[in-house]
Amino acid sequence: MSIIEKAAGRLEPNKAAVVPPIDATIVTPVVERKHEIRAEKKAALEELGKTNTRKVEIDIEQLHRLGMVTPDGARTSIAEEFRLIKRPLIEKAFSQKGKPIHHGNLIMVASSLPGEGKTFCAVNLAISMAMELDHTVLLVDADVARPSVPRYLQIRAESEASEIGLMDVLLDDNLDLADAMLKTNIDKLTLLRAGRSHHRATELLASQSMIALLSEIADRYPDRLIIFDSPPLLLTSEARVLASQMGQIVLVVEAESTTQHAVKEVLHQLKACQNVNLIYNKAKTLSNGDYYGRYYG
Structure with a gap:
C-alpha cells in the first residue's frame, strides 16, 4: 500500500421575438476578455522588464520551532515524510505515470473540520515541493x-497592497494575478493570500471568473504546482465548490480525533473527484511519543 492511499469512489407561451442573427466572431464573453486583458498586461510588463510581484520574508526560524519542513533540506522525520507524500502527487500532476489528469497540478489540501492540521500539511507540502529542481510552487x-497561512509563515502585511489576494482578483477586473x-x-x-473577506465567497469561487483564473494559474507555467489550503469541508460550502475544480485533493485526517462518520461523509461529498488522497496526521511516533504528521501506508 502506498504512502498516500487513493480513496475516491469507495463510498458512495410566449412567442419569441424575431431578432437578427448576431455575428459570433465579434462577440467576446466578458470572462474571455478579462483573461485577454490580463495576458496583454503581463506581456507588456515582461516586454518592459518589469514585474508586479512583491517579496515577503518567511520566518525560517519559526518553521524550525514548529517542527516543519525547512528549505535547508535537513533530513528530519517530517521532511522525509513529506518527501514520500509529494512524489505520487507530482507524478499525477504531470502525467509521469498513467493517463493525464485535467489540471492535475491544482492540489487542494482540506480537512473535515477545523484543527486537523490541514494548513500545517499544506505549508509543509508546498515547501517540500519547492525544493524540487524542476518545479515551482x-x-x-x-x-x-x-x-x-500567514500565521504559520509569520508574514505580516507591510501595507494595504500586501493584503491583496484571491478574493480581490475575483472582485476587481483591474487586478491581475501578478498584482x-x-x-x-x-x-x-x-504565495497568494486569501484577500478580503466577502459575504458571497461561495458564489465567487463558483463563478466563471474563478474558472478562468484557475485555468490561468494551472496553464501559465507548465512546471508549476499549485497548493490550495481550503476551508473545512463539513463547515463551509466554499470548500466543496473549490474541490469540484481541483485536479487532486489531499484530505487530512487527525489521528484519534476525526470520526469515521466524518471521513465517510467527506468522501461521499468528494465522490465525483477521481483523485482523493488521505493524510493521517498527528499520529504518535513509536520512538519518543512526539506528535508529527504520519501518513497512511
Missing part, C-alpha cells in the same frame, strides 16, 4: 473566512 490561502502574488525568500515558492 504557488501556495494559495483559499480559506477566505479564516486564513491561516496579488508574493514572492518569498524560499526559492521557487510564491
